Amino acid sequence: MDSPALLRPRAASNLPVQPATVVEDALNRPVRLFCFHLDDDSDISLTEARRYLDRDERQRARAFVSNRDGERFIRAHGCLRRILALQLNREPAALEFRLGPYGRPYLPGSGLSFNMSHSEGYAVCALSRSRSVGIDLEIHQPAFCFGPLLSMVFTETERNHLNEKSGAERRKLFYEFWTAKEALMKLTGLGLNLAPDTIELLLAGDRPCGFTRPLIDGMTLQHIDCAPFADTTLSCYLVTAPRQRNRNIVGITAGSNQAPQ
Numbered sequence: 001m002d003s004p005a006l007l008r009p010r011a012a013s014n015l016p017v018q019p020a021t022v023v024e025d026a027l028n029r030p031v032r033l034f035c036f037h038l039d040d041d042s043d044i045s046l047t048e049a050r051r052y053l054d055r056d057e058r059q060r061a062r063a064f065v066s067n068r069d070g071e072r073f074i075r076a077h078g079c080l081r082r083i084l085a086l087q088l089n090r091e092p093a094a095l096e097f098r099l100g101p102y103g104r105p106y107l108p109g110s111g112l113s114f115n116m117s118h119s120e121g122y123a124v125c126a127l128s129r130s131r132s133v134g135i136d137l138e139i140h141q142p143a144f145c146f147g148p149l150l151s152m153v154f155t156e157t158e159r160n161h162l163n164e165k166s167g168a169e170r171r172k173l174f175y176e177f178w179t180a181k182e183a184l185m186k187l188t189g190l191g192l193n194l195a196p197d198t199i200e201l202l203l204a205g206d207r208p209c210g211f212t213r214p215l216i217d218g219m220t221l222q223h224i225d226c227a228p229f230a231d232t233t234l235s236c237y238l239v240t241a242p243r244q245r246n247r248n249i250v251g252i253t254a255g256s257n258q259a260p261q
């Protein structure tokens with residue numbers, strides 16, 4: 001569903017990247033999703049994006065070995081700032097991010113939960129005022145040799161499921177499973193510090209539709225169909241959970257598979 005309100009320019013910010021999509025979580029509360037391209041100026045020009053970055057982001061952009069990766073980073077962060085600024089009626093360059101203990105960015109006092117994911121020349125951002133969000137996007141890499149990873153990142157049940165498939169189907173399933181897990185790792189803010197093999201997917205056929213562990217009250221997992229990226233093969237999942245008062249992340253202790261306190 002399009003969200004026309006999000007497409008209206010405000011203050012000095014131009015249009016956010018399009019299209020904006022509103023999905024609903026299990027409790028019918030909105031999470032806004034944005035898709036943006038990083039390899040051309042269709043969603044943001046490099047010049048505009050560069051203007052918004054702070055010193056730390058400029059430094060990170062300079063550290064990339066390849067120009068293309070540096071430019072992708074600049075556009076991703078420029079777009080993220082523009083989207084968030086529009087929500088908060090602020091200037092993109094005025095936003096001051098803080099990082100959680102494992103690097104998850106947040107905006108203190110904003111009341112917004114947001115999360116960005118980028119893969120190759122594509123990026124997505126999810127944001128919500130009522131839910132905590134985690135999102136992951138992966139462009140499928142036909143040459144990526146994922147076999148050695150399977151025992152490290154999947155449970156036995158998940159591996160059995162994968163082992164029933166071969167070729168392109170197996171590759172697709174690998175990305176679907178991995179992306180769903182990573183969206184949860186990002187929701188918690190722990191990232192890879194939440195061991196992927198401690199997460200177990202609930203499957204509806206071949207599609208992840210939830211988690212059997214860790215169990216977090218009110219958590220939802222949704223497959224996201226990134227329509228603007230129809231020119232590539234990808235997997236994308238969004239996880240949401242109730243917001244916890246005075247916390248920027250959903251509480252799971254690294255290495256545990258217990259429900260949050």
Ligand SMILES: CC(C)(COP(=O)(O)OP(=O)(O)OC[C@H]1O[C@@H](n2cnc3c(N)ncnc32)[C@H](O)[C@@H]1OP(=O)(O)O)[C@@H](O)C(=O)NCCC(=O)NCCS
Pocket residue numbers: 073076099101102103104105115116117118119135136137182185186187188189190191192193
């Ligand atoms: C978070 C993580 C899973 C990202 O994996 P990825 O597939 O390479 O990247 P994605 O494109 O999906 O997401 C990257 C974005 O997620 C956000 N992010 C960074 N750390 C995050 C975390 N711990 N939790 C949630 N989101 C995070 C940022 O916006 C980041 O964008 P940026 O790198 O351009 O700033 C991985 O980098 C990780 O585990 N990091 C933790 C590292 C750590 O422990 N750091 C501690 C010292 S800060």
